[in-house]
Amino acid sequence: MSTTTAETAPPPTTARAGRRAWLGLALLALPTLLVGLDMNVLFLALPRLTADLRPSGTEQLWITDSYGFMTAGFVITMGTLGDRIGRRRLLLIGAAGFGAASVLAAFSTGTTMLIAARLLLGLAGAALMPSTLALITSMFAEARQRGQAISIWATCNFTSAAVGPVLGGFLLEHFWWGSVFLVAAPVMLLVLVAGPVLLPEFRNPDRGRLDPVSVALSMAAVLPIVYGIKRLAVPEGGGPTLPVAAIVVGAGVGALFVRRQLHLATPLLDLRLFRNPTFTAVLCALVLAGVVMAGTGLLGTQFLQSVLDLSPTTAALWFAPMGLGVGLGTMLAPALGRRLPLPAAIAVGLACSVPGCLLITQVGADGRPLPLAVGVAVLALGTGPLFALGTGVVVGAVPAERAGSAASMSETSNFLGGSLGMALLGAAGTGLYQQRMAGPVADAVSAGLPEGAAHQARETLAGAVGAAHRLPDGAAADLLRAAHDAFTGGLHLAGVTGAVVFAGLSVWFLRLHRRSQQG
CATH class of the missing domain: 1.20.1250.20 (MFS general substrate transporter like domains)
Structure with missing residues (x-):
C-alpha cells in the first residue's frame, strides 16, 4: 500500500x-x-x-x-x-x-x-x-x-x-x-x-502545527491541581494554605488554556x-x-x-x-x-x-x-x-x-x-x-502499645495489624476488630x-x- x-x-x-x-x-x-x-x-x-x-x-x-x-x-x-x-x-x-x-x-x-x-x-x-x-x-x-x-x-x-x-x-x-x-x-x-x-498508518492531511503553548498550559493546569488534591487528601503538616493555593493556580492556568483553545484554528x-x-x-x-x-x-x-x-x-x-x-x-x-x-x-x-x-x-x-x-x-x-x-x-x-x-x-x-x-x-x-481509630488506639496505648506503633495503627490498617503483634491477646483482638470495622x-x-x-x-x-x- x-x-x-x-x-x-x-x-x-x-x-x-x-x-x-x-x-x-x-x-x-x-x-x-x-x-x-x-x-x-x-x-x-x-x-x-x-x-x-x-x-x-x-x-x-x-x-x-x-x-x-x-x-x-x-x-x-x-x-x-x-x-x-x-x-x-x-x-x-x-x-x-x-x-x-x-x-x-x-x-x-x-x-x-x-x-x-x-x-x-x-x-x-x-x-x-x-x-x-x-x-x-x-x-x-x-x-x-x-x-x-x-x-x-x-x-x-x-x-x-x-x-x-x-x-x-x-x-x-x-x-x-x-x-x-x-x-x-x-x-x-x-x-x-x-x-x-497488521496496523495501517494514518495522519491527518490537514494536521496543522502542534501548539506547544497549549501543551504547556494543559500540564501547568493539571499538575498543581493534582498536587493540591493529594496534599489535602493526606495532610503532612503546614496547613491547607499551600495545597489550596496550588489548586487555585491550576484553575487559573486552566482558564487561560480554555481561552486559548477557543481562539485557535486547530486547538x-x-x-x-x-x-x-x-x-x-x-x-x-x-x-x-x-x-x-x-x-x-x-x-x-x-x-x-x-x-x-x-x-x-x-x-x-x-x-x-x-x-x-x-x-x-x-x-x-x-x-x-x-x-x-x-x-x-x-x-x-x-x-x-x-x-x-x-x-x-x-x-x-x-x-x-x-x-x-x-x-x-x-x-x-x-x-x-x-x-x-x-x-x-x-x-x-x-x-x-x-x-x-x-x-x-x-x-x-x-x-x-x-x-x-x-x-x-x-x-x-x-x-x-x-477518625474511628482514635479511641481504640488510645486504649491500645494504655495496654502498652509504644507511641510509634500507635501512630502507624492510626494511619493505616496494615499499621494496626503490625501493632497488634505487640499487644497481649485480648488487647490485640480489640484493636484488630476496631481496625476492621473502621476500614469497612x-x-x-x-x-x-x-x-x-x-x-x-x-x-x-x-x-x-x-x-x-x-x-
Missing part, C-alpha cells in the same frame, strides 16, 4: 474491513488490556509492596494514582500528536516506553524509583490508549463493524478490572510483587514486532464539542463512573485481603466479577442501543448500577465476600452501555481525521476518573478510618457515593432523552 495513501486519507466510508483489520484489532486489544491492567493489578500488590518498601501515606497514594494522573494529563496531547505524526508510529513509541518502564518498576528498590517508573508508565500509556481507539476508526469504516469493534475495544479496556486482579493474584502467589509489572514487557515486544505488519482540545449536550454528559459520566469503580476497586480488594484475610489469588477471584460485569455490559450494549435511543440506553444501564452500590453497603467486617462480589458485578454491568455506546458518541462527534483528538477526550475522562477515585475515595476511606466503613462510604452518583447520572440521561423527543 502506498505510504501517501495510507497516511493521508481515511478508508472509504462504504468499505468493509477484512481479515487483516480484525487481526489488527486483536493486536490492539493487547495494549488496551495492559494499560488498564497496570492500574488494577496494583491493588492486590499494594499490601506486599507496602510491607517491603514501607512508603508513607502520601507515597502510597503517589504509587497508586500517579500512573493514572500522568495518563490523564498527557493523553490529550498524545491523541492530537498521533493525528499529526501518525497513529501507528505513536502506538509503537508508546509500546517501547511502556515495556521499558515496566521493567524499571518491576525491579524498583525504593519508593522514589517506583514512583518514577509509574510516572513513565503513565506517559507511555497516554501514547498508547488514544492510538488504539483512533486506529479502530481508520481500520473499520463501515458503521456497524465500527460499532462492534469499539464494543470489543471497550470490553478489553474494562475487562482488565477482572484480568488484572486474577493475574496479579496468581503472580503474587508464586513470585515477588514486581512480577505484576514485568508481565507487560513481552506483550509490548509482540506489539512492536507485529504492529508494522489542542476542541472545546466547541461541549456544545453537544450528549457529548458533554458522556464525558462527565465517564469521569464519575471511573471515580466510583476505581475507588471501590481499591477499597474492595484491600478489604478482601486485609479484613477477610483472603490470599491474593482468592481475593482476585472474588473481585473478578467487576471486570466480567463490565465486559458483559459492553458486549450487550450494541443490542440495547438498537432497541433504545442512546441516552435512554445509558440511563437504563446506570440505574441498574444503583442496587449494586447499595449491596456493597451491607458488607460486614466479619461476614463473607459474596455480597461484595455480587455488588461490584451488578455495579459494573450497568456501566457497560456508558462505556461502549458513550465512547462511540465521543469518537463519532468529529471527522475521522481528528479521531485521535476525540479518543484522547474519552481516555482523559476514563483515567482522570480512575485516578480521582483512588485519590478521593481512598483518601475519604483513610480519613474515616483514622470506608468501603460502605464508597457504596453510598456510587449509589448517589449513578442515580444522578441516570436522571441526567433520562432528561436528555426526553428533550430529544420533545425536540
Whole structure:
C-alpha cells in the first residue's frame, strides 16, 4: 500500500474491513488490556509492596494514582500528536516506553524509583490508549463493524478490572510483587514486532502545527491541581494554605488554556464539542463512573485481603466479577442501543448500577465476600452501555481525521476518573478510618502499645495489624476488630457515593432523552 495513501486519507466510508483489520484489532486489544491492567493489578500488590518498601501515606497514594494522573494529563496531547505524526508510529513509541518502564518498576528498590517508573508508565500509556481507539476508526469504516469493534475495544479496556486482579493474584502467589509489572514487557515486544505488519498508518492531511503553548498550559493546569488534591487528601503538616493555593493556580492556568483553545484554528482540545449536550454528559459520566469503580476497586480488594484475610489469588477471584460485569455490559450494549435511543440506553444501564452500590453497603467486617462480589458485578454491568455506546458518541462527534483528538477526550475522562477515585475515595476511606481509630488506639496505648506503633495503627490498617503483634491477646483482638470495622466503613462510604452518583447520572440521561423527543 502506498505510504501517501495510507497516511493521508481515511478508508472509504462504504468499505468493509477484512481479515487483516480484525487481526489488527486483536493486536490492539493487547495494549488496551495492559494499560488498564497496570492500574488494577496494583491493588492486590499494594499490601506486599507496602510491607517491603514501607512508603508513607502520601507515597502510597503517589504509587497508586500517579500512573493514572500522568495518563490523564498527557493523553490529550498524545491523541492530537498521533493525528499529526501518525497513529501507528505513536502506538509503537508508546509500546517501547511502556515495556521499558515496566521493567524499571518491576525491579524498583525504593519508593522514589517506583514512583518514577509509574510516572513513565503513565506517559507511555497516554501514547498508547488514544492510538488504539483512533486506529479502530481508520481500520473499520463501515458503521456497524465500527460499532462492534469499539464494543470489543471497550470490553478489553474494562475487562482488565477482572484480568488484572486474577493475574496479579496468581503472580503474587508464586513470585515477588514486581512480577505484576514485568508481565507487560513481552506483550509490548509482540506489539512492536507485529504492529508494522497488521496496523495501517494514518495522519491527518490537514494536521496543522502542534501548539506547544497549549501543551504547556494543559500540564501547568493539571499538575498543581493534582498536587493540591493529594496534599489535602493526606495532610503532612503546614496547613491547607499551600495545597489550596496550588489548586487555585491550576484553575487559573486552566482558564487561560480554555481561552486559548477557543481562539485557535486547530486547538489542542476542541472545546466547541461541549456544545453537544450528549457529548458533554458522556464525558462527565465517564469521569464519575471511573471515580466510583476505581475507588471501590481499591477499597474492595484491600478489604478482601486485609479484613477477610483472603490470599491474593482468592481475593482476585472474588473481585473478578467487576471486570466480567463490565465486559458483559459492553458486549450487550450494541443490542440495547438498537432497541433504545442512546441516552435512554445509558440511563437504563446506570440505574441498574444503583442496587449494586447499595449491596456493597451491607458488607460486614466479619461476614463473607459474596455480597461484595455480587455488588461490584451488578455495579459494573450497568456501566457497560456508558462505556461502549458513550465512547462511540465521543469518537463519532468529529471527522475521522481528528479521531485521535476525540479518543484522547474519552481516555482523559476514563483515567482522570480512575485516578480521582483512588485519590478521593481512598483518601475519604483513610480519613474515616483514622477518625474511628482514635479511641481504640488510645486504649491500645494504655495496654502498652509504644507511641510509634500507635501512630502507624492510626494511619493505616496494615499499621494496626503490625501493632497488634505487640499487644497481649485480648488487647490485640480489640484493636484488630476496631481496625476492621473502621476500614469497612470506608468501603460502605464508597457504596453510598456510587449509589448517589449513578442515580444522578441516570436522571441526567433520562432528561436528555426526553428533550430529544420533545425536540
